Amino acid sequence: TATQYLADWRPYPFEIDETRLEFHLHPTATRVLSQIDFRRTAPGDLVLDGAGLRTLSLSVDGQPIDPALIHEADERLTIPDLPDRFTFSAEVEIDPQANTALEGLYLSGGMFCTQCEAQGFRHITWYPDRPDVMAPFRVTIHSDQPVLLSNGNPVEQAPGRAVWVDPWKKPAYLFALVAGDLRAVSDHFTTMSGRDVALNVWVRPGDEGRAGYAMESLIRSMRWDETAYGREYDLDVFNIVAVDDFNMGAMENKGLNIFNSKLVLATAETATDGDYERIEGVIGHEYFHNWTGNRITCRDWFQLCLKEGLTVFRDQQFTSDMRSAAVKRIHDVQTLRARQFREDSGPLSHPPRPDHYQEINNFYTATVYEKGAEVIGMLKRLVGDDGYAKALDLYFTRHDGQACTIEDWIAVFQDATGRDLTQFKRWYTDAGTPRLTMTEDWQDGTLVLNFRQDIAPTPGQSEKPPRVIPIAIGLIGPNGDEVLPTTVLEMTEAQQSFRFDGLGARPVVSLLRGFSAPVTVTREITANEQALLLAHDSDAYARWQAGHDLALDELTRRATGAAGSRALVQALGGVLDDAERDPAFAALCLALPGEEEIATTLAARGTPPDPDAIHAARHALLSEIAEAHQTAFARLYEAMAPQGPYRPDAEGAARRSLRLACLANLSRRDGGARAEALFASAGNMTERQGALEQLIALGRDAQALADFEAEFRDNRLVMDKWFMVQPLRAAPDQAVARARALAQRPDFDWKNPNRFRSLISGLTANHAAFHAADGSGYDFLADWLIRLDPVNPQTTARMCSAFETISRYDATRQARAKAVLARIAALPGLSRNTAEMVTRILA
Ligand code: B3K
Ligand code: ZN
Numbered sequence: 132t133a134t135q136y137l138a139d140w141r142p143y144p145f146e147i148d149e150t151r152l153e154f155h156l157h158p159t160a161t162r163v164l165s166q167i168d169f170r171r172t173a174p175g176d177l178v179l180d181g182a183g184l185r186t187l188s189l190s191v192d193g194q195p196i197d198p199a200l201i202h203e204a205d206e207r208l209t210i211p212d213l214p215d216r217f218t219f220s221a222e223v224e225i226d227p228q229a230n231t232a233l234e235g236l237y238l239s240g241g242m243f244c245t246q247c248e249a250q251g252f253r254h255i256t257w258y259p260d261r262p263d264v265m266a267p268f269r270v271t272i273h274s275d276q277p278v279l280l281s282n283g284n285p286v287e288q289a290p291g292r293a294v295w296v297d298p299w300k301k302p303a304y305l306f307a308l309v310a311g312d313l314r315a316v317s318d319h320f321t322t323m324s325g326r327d328v329a330l331n332v333w334v335r336p337g338d339e340g341r342a343g344y345a346m347e348s349l350i351r352s353m354r355w356d357e358t359a360y361g362r363e364y365d366l367d368v369f370n371i372v373a374v375d376d377f378n379m380g381a382m383e384n385k386g387l388n389i390f391n392s393k394l395v396l397a398t399a400e401t402a403t404d405g406d407y408e409r410i411e412g413v414i415g416h417e418y419f420h421n422w423t424g425n426r427i428t429c430r431d432w433f434q435l436c437l438k439e440g441l442t443v444f445r446d447q448q449f450t451s452d453m454r455s456a457a458v459k460r461i462h463d464v465q466t467l468r469a470r471q472f473r474e475d476s477g478p479l480s481h482p483p484r485p486d487h488y489q490e491i492n493n494f495y496t497a498t499v500y501e502k503g504a505e506v507i508g509m510l511k512r513l514v515g516d517d518g519y520a521k522a523l524d525l526y527f528t529r530h531d532g533q534a535c536t537i538e539d540w541i542a543v544f545q546d547a548t549g550r551d552l553t554q555f556k557r558w559y560t561d562a563g564t565p566r567l568t569m570t571e572d573w574q575d576g577t578l579v580l581n582f583r584q585d586i587a588p589t590p591g592q593s594e595k596p597p598r599v600i601p602i603a604i605g606l607i608g609p610n611g612d613e614v615l616p617t618t619v620l621e622m623t624e625a626q627q628s629f630r631f632d633g634l635g636a637r638p639v640v641s642l643l644r645g646f647s648a649p650v651t652v653t654r655e656i657t658a659n660e661q662a663l664l665l666a667h668d669s670d671a672y673a674r675w676q677a678g679h680d681l682a683l684d685e686l687t688r689r690a691t692g693a694a695g696s697r698a699l700v701q702a703l704g705g706v707l708d709d710a711e712r713d714p715a716f717a718a719l720c721l722a723l724p725g726e727e728e729i730a731t732t733l734a735a736r737g738t739p740p741d742p743d744a745i746h747a748a749r750h751a752l753l754s755e756i757a758e759a760h761q762t763a764f765a766r767l768y769e770a771m772a773p774q775g776p777y778r779p780d781a782e783g784a785a786r787r788s789l790r791l792a793c794l795a796n797l798s799r800r801d802g803g804a805r806a807e808a809l810f811a812s813a814g815n816m817t818e819r820q821g822a823l824e825q826l827i828a829l830g831r832d833a834q835a836l837a838d839f840e841a842e843f844r845d846n847r848l849v850m851d852k853w854f855m856v857q858p859l860r861a862a863p864d865q866a867v868a869r870a871r872a873l874a875q876r877p878d879f880d881w882k883n884p885n886r887f888r889s890l891i892s893g894l895t896a897n898h899a900a901f902h903a904a905d906g907s908g909y910d911f912l913a914d915w916l917i918r919l920d921p922v923n924p925q926t927t928a929r930m931c932s933a934f935e936t937i938s939r940y941d942a943t944r945q946a947r948a949k950a951v952l953a954r955i956a957a958l959p960g961l962s963r964n965t966a967e968m969v970t971r972i973l974a
Pocket of ligand 2: 416420438439442443
């Protein structure tokens with residue numbers, strides 16, 4: 132399979148004045164008629180993409196085109212010798228029902244829907260399926276389905292027929308069409324310039340009562356983008372559709388966002404606090420794409436982080452404004468470390484802007500998304516809030532209607548602020564997570580901080596020149612007072628020192644406040660100093676990080692056979708005393724680093740992690756904590772009981788998170804009595820799922836699981852949770868057997884991506900179970916990847932990343948994992964998606 136290179140990008144030699152599409156929908160034989168008005172801008176052939184199309188006719192200005200110009204293997208149609216202006220027409224037939232890959236036009240529960248990013252449109256008709264070819268679209272849909280939707284504004288609606296016109300130029304990946312028996316939850320929004328926009332969230336009949344939160348989130352998103360970025364919506368209608376079969380979370384198609392139903396449907400009884408927060412965040416994310424992605428799009432797919440990094444950054448800002456900024460930052464850092472640092476330290480490491488790929492769908496990664504957002508956060512820290520605002524205004528005015536590159540993005544910051552960002556650009560082009568090492572010299576009231584940055588080689592990149600790293604620090608005196616407020620040090624060299632004079636007593640450095648750069652930190656610090664920061668740091672992230680580091684040190688020592696200390700147990704006592712003042716913070720501190728993170732930390736220090744020892748060490752430490760603080764846990768469990776009806780806001784979620792953290796500790800001693808009581812009495816899914824997870828961990832789950840199933844049998848999204856928590860929370864030596872048994876059930880509808888991911892990722896997230904020494908976890912995953920690949924390559928390939936850490940482990944585990952990967956690699960007809968992932972992991 133051919134590798135695509137950034138260096139090979141060439142401008143398309145035509146522009147499109149209008150694209151007209153006519154769909155005659157049929158489950159197995161949909162006909163698509165297209166007329167595309169091309170205008171030449173440079174010499175060259177017309178090259179169109181098409182995949183899996185039954186081509187019925189092709190013509191240019193009414194003259195038939197020889198079908199021999201189609202090159203099936205390349206999925207291309209090349210027409211030479213065309214005039215400067217012409218209309219290309221095609222008629223093709225496609226089979227939505229056979230489309231299990233869920234790319235292009237497909238059926239979900241009898242409803243027609245589309246997913247075109249990145250290259251799905253070529254499965255619909257012949258087209259320049261590349262993001263730098265933008266056009267206004269006119270779409271006519273013929274179908275007996277009651278609701279017919281496409282992008283833009285509706286211009287004709289009659290039974291059996293609808294016409295939609297999208298006046299805004301867009302690339303094909305933003306095209307969408309939906310036809311089905313749908314019901315709308317409707318509202319409207321008046322924009323900052325006074326235009327009225329009709330808003331609809333479309334769901335299946337019966338789900339109307341579950342779409343209210345999505346609608347509220349949409350309205351909050353529209354208002355926020357006006358106040359925070361001055362961005363106004365630009366069509367008469369904004370539609371969101373919930374579909375059950377979807378490879379990803381959601382898609383920002385112009386004026387017609389299509390969502391995985393799990394990111395739309397929520398009630399207190401069926402959705403957790405985490406679900407609500409994600410719904411709000413993803414509704415925001417897709418809405419914000421209207422400006423960062425749609426009005427200004429990407430020139431080519433190598434630039435994916437131009438829209439994704441920026442839009443993640445914007446949705447993070449939105450969530451911090453809607454909820455708690457401190458909690459949001461800590462959550463984001465946890466996700467970045469768990470997913471992106473992991474990716475960056477293994478065979479799949481790549482820069483936020485990669486320069487080659489085989490299958491672009493394999494690059495919708497934590498690096499492109501989450502690291503892409505961190506890079507923007509650093510840029511904002513370096514140029515300041517005003518500089519950032521100026522640069523963004525310039526970006527929107529200069530590039531509206533264009534398909535852009537990371538170079539364009541950096542240029543607006545340089546032009547708006549006058550700052551040279553040549554070195555900064557390495558954050559986009561270089562892979563790898565810098566390791567920042569700090570040592571301290573203290574003498575006569577002067578503190579010198581010496582920093583060194585090291586970046587390990589990554590696949591294809593051995594040279595790693597130093598990057599500019601904004602290091603936010605503060606200094607805390609021995610009595611806990613802040614002696615230096617937050618100061619950003621700009622590190623530009625491989626080694627650099629910074630000096631602070633006139634200090635009274637030796638302070639403790641609060642390092643990397645707010646997680647000011649995506650780096651790992653190595654420093655010498657005592658448990659007492661960590662405890663001081665945990666108790667007194669004015670920066671919430673740094674305070675949490677101090678406790679987290681204390682816990683990680685304790686856990687890694689114990690997991691490698693060293694004796695335990697009481698430092699963490701004692702420090703948590705202080706956290707618990709203060710817990711009622713900030714329940715969310717206390718809950719975050721009580722959630723000790725997970726087994727995966729302990730493994731990562733050990734591996735980074737050159738010790739192959741032993742999954743069983745890690746599990747045992749963590750279990751033992753949790754039991755000590757549970758015992759030492761049982762009175763506080765019991766008190767707080769009662770104090771955090773619900774005060775009135777469930778509300779999915781940050782305050783309520785904070786109380787519930789602390790309550791569930793207390794429950795986890797209490798369950799270690801009460802045999803599950805409280806968890807059973809809570810499971811039976813709780814009126815919301817957050818507490819019910821939390822209680823169920825404890826019962827599974829204790830092996831006392833039979834009744835609760837049966838009750839849960841009886842109650843929610845007909846609710847797919849809730850049953851997904853049921854499938855996920857069992858392999859996730861089961862004891863490691865039972866989880867694989869359990870997952871195998873669950874996979875035999877008739878309701879394990881494995882072709883549905885949500886159901887597949889629930890069960891399979893439930894297991895792969897159970898670290899000691901997935902990495903079982905006998906290889907049973909690896910075998911289980913491989914068996915299912917092999918089964919899913921011919922059906923849905925995209926979802927299969929994504930889940931291969933469970934293997935990205937194998938080289939950390941001992942020789943036996945490595946050999947077992949490599950053997951199953953080789954088994955996958957050898958399959959005849961393996962998809963390009965999965966083949967690329969397996970090859971990279973084995974390289
Ligand atoms: N842009 C889409 C992702 C499309 C995935 C293609 N495999 C969702 C988002 O990031 O908003
Ligand atoms: Zn996005």
